Amino acid sequence: MEQSYVIGRLLRSRKAIGRVGRTIATACAAGTQVDAACLKIKNTGGEVEAELTTYHAMCNSACGYLFLGATSREVAPDAALAVHNSRLVLAFHGHPPPAAVAEYRQRRMARADRDRAAFIAAMGISRELDDLIRTVKFENLHLLTRAELYRFGIDTRSLAETAWKLEKEARPFARKFAMLKENGASFRPMEWRLSCESGKRVPLTFAREIDETAVGKTTILVTADAAPDNAAGGSALRTGKYEVWRGSIDPDMLKAILASRSLHVRETTLLPDDKADITKFDIDLTGLTSVWPQLAASCAAATPAPKSPWPAIQQPNASVTPPAAPSP
Known part of the structure; x- marks a missing residue:
């Protein structure tokens, strides 16, 4: 200590x-990063190709x-x-x-x-x-x-995000998680997905956790820096404790998103008393330009599969398997 x-x-x-x-050495991707073969690669001297990630x-x-x-x-x-x-x-x-x-x-x-x-x-x-x-x-x-x-004053950001990450599943997609501060000190988990092109349009999905007792209908409106007049959005649907919006963007908006630094999001919830609760925040697009070509290549190689139901949003840290705690 x-x-x-x-x-x-x-x-x-x-x-x-x-x-x-954590650092993931490319040559050790199939291993555990700490097995004998991987450690030999890391200890040979010189540069070792690797990826820096926050995942787990x-x-x-x-x-x-x-x-x-x-x-x-x-x-x-x-x-x-x-x-x-x-x-x-x-x-x-x-x-x-x-x-x-x-x-x-x-x-x-x-x-x-x-x-x-x-x-x-x-x-x-x-x-x-x-x-x-x-x-x-x-x-x-x-x-x-x-x-x-x-x-505690450790990470005082009102919006914390992951980098964009390619998920190579049967139906590949690019994903980003975020945590948005609400009233008080509570945080709301959300997820963004860009999926494989379908009919020259790209599916865009937004899901967030909600209070199951909350009332009101929510609509989503998203725009990008490079084309503020080109917007996508619509009504979100509730599934249990999650609210999901599924839409698609045309080639022009995709081009604008890839050329932008932020995606501007506006959530409008119509309350029973005819009042509107409006929330605005920006989602970082940095890094998506390098992930998108990887997604396009993965989509081209993917085997078509039936569309599966939207999975529950992963709770941050819930799937982290803690390693043995070393002595401080």
Whole structure:
């Protein structure tokens, strides 16, 4: 832990931007990234072709304190930041009395607790994080929720997004997850998809989680930077606790989207009292220009398959399998 504090303070002095990600070596794509064959490739020296991704990336234990040192911190919706309490390992020479060992252990743990609380405070993070850490056993992990990341002051973005990612399934598509802050400190998960061309049009799908008790009908309107007068949209349909809008865009709008930096979204919900609740936000299009040709190639090679029902939106972090927690 002491080393992580040192690195964290170094990052703060350099005004570093911190993100949670992992490196996937291309030559090891079929392996686990840590098997003997993959490690041999990584240790041969020289450049190794690789991809940097946030998908299923995990930062926990001492990594978390290092991460807090960054001036700006970003945890993508498909990555995770996890915390747990510390463990004290003592090594004595000789055979000291048990009472002396217990007294030293108590003093050393109290000092470690004070050091951690002081570091967290010095990094401008809420003391609530330290209070939470004290409740998590060393052997366990607590994955911080998006609301906790925001409330503790770790990732204070009102909209957190993943990069666009190609999903090579029977019916390939490009996907992006996002978490949008609503009233208070709650966050709403959503997903965007661009699918294979159909009749010169490209299916565009938007799905979001909703409050099942909410009332009102919602319509979606989307435009791109490069062609603000060209819009797509329509009414969203409810399926359980999700609201889904399916549409399609013509070649001109697709060209505009690929030439734009942001997709502007306007949600209008008509309430029973004839009032309208309007929400506006922008979805980052950076990186889609490199994913789209990959999608087009995958669509050309894909075997036609019947259209399947829309799957439930994945909860951020829900599918992350935490690795064994190393000793901080």
